[in-house]
Amino acid sequence: xxxxxxxxxxxxxxxxxxxxxxxxxxxxxxxxxxxxxxxxxxxxxxxxxxxxxxxxxxxxxxxxxxxxxxxxxxxxxxxxxxxxxxxxxxxxxxxxxxxxxxxxxxxxxxxxxxxxxxxxxxxxxxxxxxxxxxxxxxxxxxxxxxxxxxxxxxxxxxxxxxxxxxxxxxxxxxxxxxxxxxxxxxxxxxx
Amino acid sequence: xxxxxxxxxxxxxxxxxxxxxxxxxxxxxxxxxxxxxxxxxxxxxxxxxxxxxxxxxxxxxxxxxxxxxxxxxxxxxxxxxxxxxxxxxxxxxxxxxxxxxxxxxxxxxxxxxxxxxxxxxxxxxxxxxxxxxxxxxxxxxxxxxxxxxxxxxxxxxxxxxxxxxxxxxxxxxxxxxxxxxxxxxxxxxxx
Numbered sequence: 001x002x003x004x005x006x007x008x009x010x011x012x013x014x015x016x017x018x019x020x021x022x023x024x025x026x027x028x029x030x031x032x033x034x035x036x037x038x039x040x041x042x043x044x045x046x047x048x049x050x051x052x053x054x055x056x057x058x059x060x061x062x063x064x065x066x067x068x069x070x071x072x073x074x075x076x077x078x079x080x081x082x083x084x085x086x087x088x089x090x091x092x093x094x095x096x097x098x099x100x101x102x103x104x105x106x107x108x109x110x111x112x113x114x115x116x117x118x119x120x121x122x123x124x125x126x127x128x129x130x131x132x133x134x135x136x137x138x139x140x141x142x143x144x145x146x147x148x149x150x151x152x153x154x155x156x157x158x159x160x161x162x163x164x165x166x167x168x169x170x171x172x173x174x175x176x177x178x179x180x181x182x183x184x185x186x187x188x189x190x191x
Numbered sequence: 192x193x194x195x196x197x198x199x200x201x202x203x204x205x206x207x208x209x210x211x212x213x214x215x216x217x218x219x220x221x222x223x224x225x226x227x228x229x230x231x232x233x234x235x236x237x238x239x240x241x242x243x244x245x246x247x248x249x250x251x252x253x254x255x256x257x258x259x260x261x262x263x264x265x266x267x268x269x270x271x272x273x274x275x276x277x278x279x280x281x282x283x284x285x286x287x288x289x290x291x292x293x294x295x296x297x298x299x300x301x302x303x304x305x306x307x308x309x310x311x312x313x314x315x316x317x318x319x320x321x322x323x324x325x326x327x328x329x330x331x332x333x334x335x336x337x338x339x340x341x342x343x344x345x346x347x348x349x350x351x352x353x354x355x356x357x358x359x360x361x362x363x364x365x366x367x368x369x370x371x372x373x374x375x376x377x378x379x380x381x382x
Contacts, residue, residue: 004331004332004333006331006332007331008235009232009237009329010345011229011307013205038200039324043198044199079375080375082375084376085379096378116201128314135317140197143193143201145192149358154196155357156204166345166346166350171364172366172368174363175362175365177362180271183267183271
């Protein structure tokens with residue numbers, strides 16, 4: 001039996017991205033973002049939605065650059081902290097003991113402790129009321145060697161990403177269920 | 192040690208949405224989408240990116256309506272099937288034994304077997320090269336009573352959503368790691 005919950009932002013899974021940017025003083029800044037995702041293949045883009053009141057909004061607007069850092073489960077305290085305070089008052093990298101590294105491709109810092117990083121330049125923006133969607137063209141993906149298999153494929157379970165839920169909590173990834181482009185072939189015999 | 196993988200669409204977690212629409216003949220259709228996510232709070236919106244060659248693209252364009260259905264782990268075969276074939280040649284609801292229900296709010300069908308459904312009308316679109324991003328205004332969320340707690344909050348683990356990975360596989364959600372807006376407070380003492 002389904003219940004109507006009205007117009008709400010409930011979806012699963014949600015990401016827990018750390019968005020890296022430089023602020024107007026050139027200081028590295030971070031924010032936590034659950035609104036966003038991959039948006040296209042050619043060009044490779046990722047979108048993150050940000051409220052115009054956020055300190056990160058000004059930094060990305062100024063430098064037309066940002067990084068999307070995918071935190072592993074061990075960084076949950078740091079990720080939550082970066083969603084609690086503003087970079088206008090806090091040096092979040094320092095207070096969370098995270099290491100900013102300047103991207104060689106875009107004018108934005110990434111988080112050295114994250115095992116998967118997308119280096120992005122702003123490709124397009126879209127105003128959506130409460131938030132502006134920044135669509136970043138992914139110029140490069142940086143992946144820690146520890147999460148790659150022998151063919152260079154990112155192993156999701158080794159990346160061990162934080163997942164954000166609908167109940168104000170962070171989760172880890174569980175077991176593999178099935179291979180994609182594979183298990184569904186069973187139903188082709190019905191065609 | 193980080194390795195450069197070039198411009199690629201690698202992020203975690205990715206969703207495995209089933210996007211529901213009516214085609215030009217009024218038949219219910221489905222596609223599997225991993226490119227998208229929640230994009231704003233007011234209005235509540237969700238984005239899904241779709242290639243213009245897809246059958247679903249025409250249906251959403253025609254009806255300015257779609258549903259985002261969040262499949263639980265038990266539907267993995269059906270989800271994968273809906274990503275393997277086109278609605279132009281296949282009645283995916285029928286072949287996957289899924290039940291289409293007409294939304295009472297938008298001109299799109301939803302999947303009765305999904306425990307969480309977003310009923311959307313197209314709010315904006317954004318061309319992104321390979322894909323067009325359809326931003327849907329979420330007019331209503333339908334949630335099965337079995338995934339709600341006593342306060343009406345969606346329990347992520349009860350929703351048991353499929354998660355798509357970077358290694359062409361579907362995963363389940365694992366254990367809760369921490370509460371949000373809570374565990375990060377530990378770092379405030381450093382401020």
